[in-house]
Amino acid sequence: MSSKRKVLLMGKSGSGKTSMRSIIFANYIARDCSRLGPTIEVEHAHVRFLGNMVLHLWDCGGQESFMENFLMSQKDQIFKNVQVLIYVFDVESREFEKDLRYYQSCLEALLQNSPNAQVFCLIHKMDLIEEDKRDETFKKREADVLRYSELAATPLGERSNAVCQCFKSSIWDETLYKAWSAIVYHLVPNVNTMEDKLAKFGNVLEATEVILFERATFLVIAHAVLSPHKDPHRFEKVSNIIKQFKLSCLKMGSKLDSIQVRNSRFTAFIDTFTQNTYVMIVVPDGKVSAPMITMNVKNARKVFEAIETKQ
Numbered sequence: 001m002s003s004k005r006k007v008l009l010m011g012k013s014g015s016g017k018t019s020m021r022s023i024i025f026a027n028y029i030a031r032d033c034s035r036l037g038p039t040i041e042v043e044h045a046h047v048r049f050l051g052n053m054v055l056h057l058w059d060c061g062g063q064e065s066f067m068e069n070f071l072m073s074q075k076d077q078i079f080k081n082v083q084v085l086i087y088v089f090d091v092e093s094r095e096f097e098k099d100l101r102y103y104q105s106c107l108e109a110l111l112q113n114s115p116n117a118q119v120f121c122l123i124h125k126m127d128l129i130e131e132d133k134r135d136e137t138f139k140k141r142e143a144d145v146l147r148y149s150e151l152a153a154t155p156l157g158e159r160s161n162a163v164c165q166c167f168k169s170s171i172w173d174e175t176l177y178k179a180w181s182a183i184v185y186h187l188v189p190n191v192n193t194m195e196d197k198l199a200k201f202g203n204v205l206e207a208t209e210v211i212l213f214e215r216a217t218f219l220v221i222a223h224a225v226l227s228p229h230k231d232p233h234r235f236e237k238v239s240n241i242i243k244q245f246k247l248s249c250l251k252m253g254s255k256l257d258s259i260q261v262r263n264s265r266f267t268a269f270i271d272t273f274t275q276n277t278y279v280m281i282v283v284p285d286g287k288v289s290a291p292m293i294t295m296n297v298k299n300a301r302k303v304f305e306a307i308e309t310k311q
């Protein structure tokens with residue numbers, strides 16, 4: 001059975017909405033995005049995710065006249081039956097207060113029409129901020145967004161905390177993958193079962209971690225960490241690097257099947273797994289041989305295929 005999720009992408013014109021969805025779901029590379037024109041009214045994209053799930057993306061053009069219509073005459077049509085709102089802020093916007101007021105109005109409309117929707121705010125184009133100022137700038141912007149989120153939620157009572165989650169992002173680095181992985185994580189229904197099984201699988205292989213990537217987007221959908229690692233950004237870095245490599249393979253007319261990366265401390269095996277996923281298994285070096293990993297991946301496939309078909 002296919003399940004459809006309505007995802008709204010909103011934010012002011014030029015904030016980067018179409019760019020990010022084109023990179024994640026349509027195999028664009030960052031430098032192609034400068035050629036994208038402004039979105040007129042709403043562009044609808046149906047993207048199949050993990051086989052059975054269809055994300056119905058409503059990419060809402062951010063020009064003021066469109067925003068006014070979304071909030072007035074088209075309010076019900078836009079904000080009804082929404083599972084996720086992704087609101088994109090340009091970190092360098094000269095009118096951040098105004099952007100926040102539009103956000104507040106959208107959030108109010110959303111909470112009235114789809115009270116259970118999840119809300120994610122992306123503070124985008126972070127590459128334009130000097131590296132050593134990024135954390136501080138993000139924190140300031142996040143505090144503003146949370147303040148306006150509470151303003152929008154307070155009249156409705158219950159949802160005054162955790163109304164939204166904020167992420168920093170840029171199409172020029174792996175932060176885009178971190179943000180979008182966190183978003184889709186909320187949309188995949190069997191994540192807990194998957195992570196449970198991944199941990200068991202990892203234990204059998206004496207792996208340090210096992211990660212599941214969605215096949216088309218290379219977003220992380222589930223992971224099991226069996227021993228601590230000091231780089232908290234490693235998953236999105238792998239997503240970004242392997243997706244770029246996969247696109248290069250496509251360009252050359254070949255298909256990415258599996259990869260092994262070995263150094264003095266660990267070996268990472270990336271392999272096609274179920275119909276809709278790749279798996280990455282990291283083992284301390286010398287622990288297990290490649291044929292043994294391949295055989296175990298083959299054996300585990302059926303279990304994970306079964307979980308997926310229950311989505």
Ligand SMILES: Nc1nc2c(ncn2[C@@H]2O[C@H](COP(=O)(O)OP(=O)(O)OP(=O)(O)O)[C@@H](O)[C@H]2O)c(=O)[nH]1
Pocket residue numbers: 011012013014015016017018019020033034035036037038039040060061062063124125126127128169170171172
């Ligand atoms: N520096 C930088 N530029 C970006 C980033 N993301 C998008 N852009 C650029 O921002 C411009 C506008 O991006 P779009 O994706 O068309 O913006 P939009 O939000 O869809 O705009 P509307 O369709 O008018 O609502 C393009 O030239 C992109 O290349 C980013 O992370 N960093």
